[in-house]
Amino acid sequence: MARCTQCQAEVPDPVRGRPLPRLETCPKCGCDLHACRQCRSWEPIGRRCRNPEVPEPPMDPERANYCDFLELCGPLPAPGAPKKSFDALFGDG
Secondary structure, three states: OEEOOOOOOEEOOOOOOOOOOOOOEOOOOOOEOOOHHHEOOEEOOOOEEOOOOOOOOOOOOOOOOOOOOOOEOOOOOOOOHHHHHHHHHHOOO
16 A cells, blocks of 8 residues: 555555556545655655656646656554654663
């Protein structure tokens, strides 16, 4: 599963080798999923793509585009997972 960066809802990740349909939207909030802001390579602070294979990202990172390198963001960590990882690494207090 992947997640929508707008509302954090889980969305189905396309099967490997099959592209995400360009006009696919989030079932919860309706925002475009085939958009820069939904991609692992998108840098929101600098508003740029970190993927060196992308020659020039689309003008509007919020809107659906035709990028062939889109990879949806991964699932959110389970509640409490970061604290458990921290405690496992540094001890429980």
